[in-house]
Amino acid sequence: MNKPKDEPGLQTILSHCGRNLEASGGYVNVPPYEGSTILHDDMEDLFGRVDNHLYGDGTAQTYGTDGGPTHEAFYDAMNKLEGGAGTWAFSTGLAGCTIPMMAFLKTGDHMLVTDSVYGPTRQFCEVLLKNFGVEAEFYEPTIGAGIEKLIRPNTRLIYMESPGTHTFEMQDVPAIAAVARKYNIVTMIDNTYATPLNFQPLKHGVDVVVHSATKYICGHSDVLMSTVTCNEKNWKQVRDVCKMTGQYASAQSVYLGLRGLRTLKVRLDAVGVHTRKVVDWLLKREEVKKVIWPAYEKDPGYRIYKRDYSGPIGLFAFQFQDQYTDVQINRFMDSLKLFGLGYSWGGFESLILRSYGKRTVGDPKIMRTMIRVYIGLEDPEDMINDLDQAMTKMRDV
Ligand SMILES: Cc1ncc(COP(=O)(O)O)c(C=O)c1O
Incomplete structure (x- = not known):
């Protein structure tokens, strides 16, 4: 509409x-x-505001910490x-x-x-x-x-x-x-x-x-x-x-x-387009067992994503086939040249991590099998080439 x-x-x-x-x-x-002290006109202004700040409706700005x-x-x-x-x-x-x-x-x-x-x-x-x-x-x-x-x-x-x-x-x-x-x-x-x-x-x-x-x-x-x-x-x-x-x-x-x-919307839109290209490529790779991205039509979360979300998510995870060992997966990670190996996401640059963390209701081991990827604003073809060459090195181990 x-x-x-x-x-x-x-x-x-x-x-x-x-x-x-x-x-x-x-x-x-x-x-x-930026600052700590906010100057006041007179005592009435100062005390009136302080009373309001601590015990009143709390809206008066009396000090830098109020913003x-x-x-x-x-x-x-x-x-x-x-x-x-x-x-x-x-x-x-x-x-x-x-x-x-x-x-x-x-x-x-x-x-x-x-x-x-x-x-x-x-x-x-x-x-x-x-x-x-x-x-x-x-x-x-x-x-x-x-x-x-x-x-x-x-x-x-x-x-x-x-x-x-x-x-x-x-x-x-x-x-x-x-x-x-x-x-x-x-x-x-x-x-x-x-x-x-x-x-x-x-x-x-x-x-x-x-x-x-x-x-x-x-x-x-x-x-x-x-x-x-x-x-x-x-x-x-x-x-x-x-x-x-x-x-x-x-x-x-x-x-x-x-x-x-x-610039949030233009960045998000670009990240969404880039992520789809990388996800589509990963889905075709025989080394890859599963891609988890709610914006992907076959993802279990897609129904809710489609219902509630109005735009893309630039973060996803994938799993390699079970035959790949820990050493091989680490070789893949270490061979990447453009992806940064580091925490966080949402910036302009692509990042990758082996997942970690705790689950007490779901499968406690699931996290260790996942690779979390954040796709940034780089040319997606370059990121795909980077994944491709790292997968070749992984297979050679
Ligand atoms: C979903 C989510 N919430 C909260 C945080 C915490 O943010 P910050 O790193 O700024 O403390 C993170 C950080 O990775 C996150 O991924």
Whole structure:
């Protein structure tokens, strides 16, 4: 369906969102305002704001940690894209995944976490939250509405990540959110893969949305940051925890976040086209047993991907046939010349990793058999040639 004529398109929104010409002095983006002290006009202004900051509605900016005009511009943009009531930025992706949980959990509570969750988030739940008397139970990622049978009287939070880290299971987010609402349970999702462009979980009943902005949003592998965007009901609680725990992303980081949003769609579109070319090539290779990419029509997650996502995912995994040994697979990895061997993804450059991590509900060994690939902006033919020559070396071992 075509959009109404008076409604701007996504590229136009991305080019103009978060613009505040008064704060920027006419520059197209609000420059990085960094600092600790904010000067006040008089005592009334100072104390009035401090009271509001600590015990009032919490909106007054009294100190650098509250964020300044650059933060406001980026938050406005994220709220617009996600359909949120409020956004906060954190200094790493992991902090955005973990800290907001503190707004909802206390000793004696139970939470449900997808078994495919990002490893360090899992560790936070298994170690730190456990020390504080919170029980994290891991559930099968594709459980959908079946999550209802895991709910206990003390379940306070359901945590999702779709598709899942390394194994890429698509979750039925609307179905899980609907069950959670029935029991008044808060839902959080790590939406990093989708970006705010391809899927907006708040519009599907989720309460809190996290992005590791380190990935696609900043997009150049040179920033660490996350965003947390909430619906109206949960925003104050999350914002208060952010303030009480001193969460802050630098003005330079949020500036780069807003700049990244301007080109996000064109980067994502290119990454999607490149990824399809590489996936199609891998699917034809006899060395390859399986490719796991939810945007591929035969992937088990495709039905949900097609239903919920409006654009591509540039990250996937594949497995070699069982006959290839560990030594051979490592030879393949070591022989790659253009793919970077390193953590993270979402930048301009292609990366590759042998997967690792823990599963307690699914097959615990699955991770070691997977190779995770991120396809960047290079010419896909060059990346295919690189994979080809590395496979030749692998076979020669
Ligand atoms: C899905 C997902 N969430 C969160 C994170 C954490 O982000 P950061 O590296 O900025 O801490 C990552 C990092 O790889 C990730 O892949």
